[in-house]
Amino acid sequence: MSLVLGRFLQALRAAEVRVSSSEGMDAARAFAVLGLADRALLKRGLGQVLAKTTEDKLRFDDCFEQFFRSEDFAALESDLAAPVEPDFAAPAVETQLTGPRAEALETMLREGDRAGLQLALAQAAEAARVQEIRLFTQRGLYARRMLEAMGVVAVEQRMAAFRAAGDQASAAALQASLAQLREEVTAHVERQIVLLTANAGTRLREEILREVPLSRAEHSDFALMQTLVRKLARRLVALHSRRRRVDDRGRLDVRHTLRRNIQHDGLLFDIVWKQRRIDRPKVVAVCDVSGSVASMARFLLLFLYSVSEVLPKVRAFVFSAELAEVTTLFETLPVEDAVATTLKRHGWGSTDYGRALSQLREKVLDEIDHRTTVLILGDGRSNHGDPGHRDLHRIHERAGRVVWLNPEPRVFWNTGDSEMRRLSAACDQVESCRSLRQLETIINALMRMRT
Amino acid sequence: MNQPHANPDAVTAALEETRGGLARADYLCSEDVATAVFLALQLNKPVLIEGPPGVGKTELAHATARWLGRPLIRMQCYEGLDESKALYExxxxxxxxxxxxxxxxxxxxxxxxxxxxxxxxxxxxxxxxxxxxxxLEPRPLLKALWAQHGAILLVDEIDKADQEFEAFLLEMLQDYQISIPELGTIKAKVPPICFLTSNNTRELGDALKRRCLHLHIPYPSLALEQQIISLKVPVLAAALREQVVSLVQALRKLDLKKAPAVSETIDWARTLVLLHASELEPGIVRRTLNVLLKFQDDIQLADTELTGLLAASLKPPHAR
Structure with a gap:
């Protein structure tokens, strides 16, 4: 595989386009077929081989534009026409301090040989292994390495020699072109950083955010958190929308088997097994948005929104003192507005679980059946009022499942005004749900529920 | 793999040949499509085509078959499709x-x-x-492998088939072979050219996508759609054709449930020819709007916007 393509694939992966090695090989074949002459053609062709979704296509386009910038294209081509195998074993910087390469550099600088300089730059980048750069603070180091690989030291010595000999004009000219070269090298290194590490920081932060308790997430992370939550919801739904029927192996479905084998005179060629349907559950989700859980409510709402986007049958309620349905709000408004409006209209009050749960019972009890999952997100702190566990019991009797997700760690339950003990008696499952990772696990189990 | 790189002129010529060939088979395509078909032929890879309904995804396979003179074997996917209907029985x-x-x-x-x-x-x-x-009763996939001089295999609406079926296609798409327990592995004499189409009703598996070239066909540009109409409905007068196409393009910008596709533009152009329309006037457009739009809501919306749209599309192009 050509070096250029290899680097490009590396850059693509850094930009979060998923490229498998078999796709890389296909890309190499396409690359060989299409050639470098027609940039637009190459972009279309590689795009079809490498980017398989709309988002990937967008990322691919960006990455391609950055990587194969038009002025670099000519240089790349000559680079390929006369491939120079870089010496990976050792940078061999010392040997290049003087010698033919340094001479050549000086000549190129003097004569302003742009193409030659571009080629030398590309070769120096290989020699200095710029593609291994990871941190922004390393850019000075790598730029210096590249310059040394190009033989800049010798040129500097020449410059000093010119000065000593009193040839100020030559020295100044050389200095000017050297300064320009430095700039180009720095620009090259910085471009590499952008290409290769574009998403590394984000990925690290995402990884941390998954584990951090939701209540402690920084305000500055909201945007990232939002994309994370949506990613999570999308993945869960993609995972579960597929397996709606599962063979119940080993149990013969006599009726279907006979029916299907009538065409064979009743000889049983085709055997049909009984199947179990896994339904997408109907979900009634209730979210506490009162002051005590306000820091979490945003994410819970976000998640609720994402889920209701992808699951067809989600009814969403929020409460602090009064219960309010936000299903239509979620259906009509984009996510930021929906969450903000919900919090503005219903949030920040003091909690009254008794009232909220009895209102819930009035509103949805008729609709709840054994296929319904009732999902309650809240801390179970009722301000020493009625926790509403009797109403929850009634709901529990009808519902397929009642799941309570509590943002507090388990040790805090049943302390102070927390009523988790009484409430959990009316739930099938009570979980502490503090980070996105936990949320994912719980929802995953929820969707796998068999009915 | 690195060298030798293809001669640029040869590549351009081959692409032109692809485009020309498809055009001779009555299929006018964008450069994207030509590149995909060219690559599919060169790399022997299946092409996964996505895009809104009615932009000519299926037709591309038909046209390729006509162009190359190979038989087209079509397999329509649906929920519950299994080996005995797709492969052999x-x-x-x-x-x-x-x-x-x-x-x-x-x-x-x-x-x-x-x-x-x-x-x-x-x-x-x-x-x-x-x-x-x-x-052995060969079903589409096996037929495609057995075809003496190669075939075009069209797996239509793969997104409608079950996930299991997708997995089952992988062997076929990667190695152009299938395994029949009683007979062993059957390999294609000439690898068929495969097209898979998807309307994206569900996300396809990564494994399938990895094995395919991915081609997205959007609604055509104004110029391309004009060419398509002039090819498909040659009797339509040029002036009217311009109006028709620009009106349809404007309709697509509205917030419709189902935007009119190329196939609907063609139907509409034919309708107008049948009705001997000489220019787009509101009355005739209103009466024939149901050819373009398939939902009552859409028709109502278009109806209210019609005057403005017509005024815009009736203007000569240089005035726009």
Missing amino acids: WKYGKQLLYTQVLKDKLGDLMQGAQGLKESLARLHEFDDTFFAPEF
């Missing part, structure tokens, strides 16, 4: 019939055999008679 009836007919022969064969063991041994000499290719 044993001809049970024929197998049964033959055993009946051959009963006497069987008697002859068995004559003189001493005991069960010997009879069985004799039978074993003929064991695979009834599981031979003659008793």
